[in-house]
Amino acid sequence: MAVLDKKLQDEIETLTDLAYEKFLNNEIEESFILSEQAWDLYPDPKENWNEAYNTASSIVDDCLKIKDFERAKKWLNNMIMVNNNLHLNDEDLNFYLGKYFFEIGDYLKAKEEWDNAVSLAGYRVFEGEDPRYIDFYRHPEKYIKN
Template sequence: MAKLQSPIKEKFENLVNKSNEQFENGKHNDSIITLEEAWDLLPEPKGVYSEESFYLVKDIIDTCFILKDYKKAKEWSNKIYITGLARKDTGKKEFISGKVAFELGEVEVAKEFFDIANKKSEGRCFEGEDPKYLRYFKS
């Protein structure tokens, strides 16, 4: 797993902190824009910066959900597969894609993603999530 080096590391951390502050102040769109700037700072291949790339994309998607901007969430859920390359694969990426597909009304696609996530996580992917996803998956 690669580590970000100075001065990129400091710039990246400053942007993430700025985004967190914007988020806490209810400026969700600004928070996403700032996280996108942080994404652009990550050198290629971005996925070797496992923790930074995965959590940054996850935070963007989570914020898109707050804004109910599922189209933008889908753009980023497609990118999540090039993040966190050294992370243990627990189905988190597929679960996120399933949630996005579900909210966009792509229910058959959602069910496929939930099935993969369920198998990889041995059912744990639904813990702490909105129960509507598990209800749909079991239907």
């Protein structure tokens, strides 16, 4: 895994911080524009940069908060692309996929992804997350109807 040039990393962090501020101020589209600009600064191929995975996961978090599932899917694909190359975040990626599937109501796929995440990292993957996720994982029958 390569290390980003300090100046480039600082530029990316500045854009990411501005995107976060915009999101908090409910300037959603401006936030996503800044996040995309940060993503675009990663040298090609982007899948060589662990930091690119982190940028994409932050965008997915924001997308899920506002229920923009189409945009979330695009950024999940970017996370998959980076992870397929670096294999640094398998359980994290499984957890994100589970969150996505849970939020769109595909509970069977959510359970499958979270089974994978838990098998790799245990229940700690649910720490600090929406309590609905662990509730679902422990009691899927409340959500999945035959």
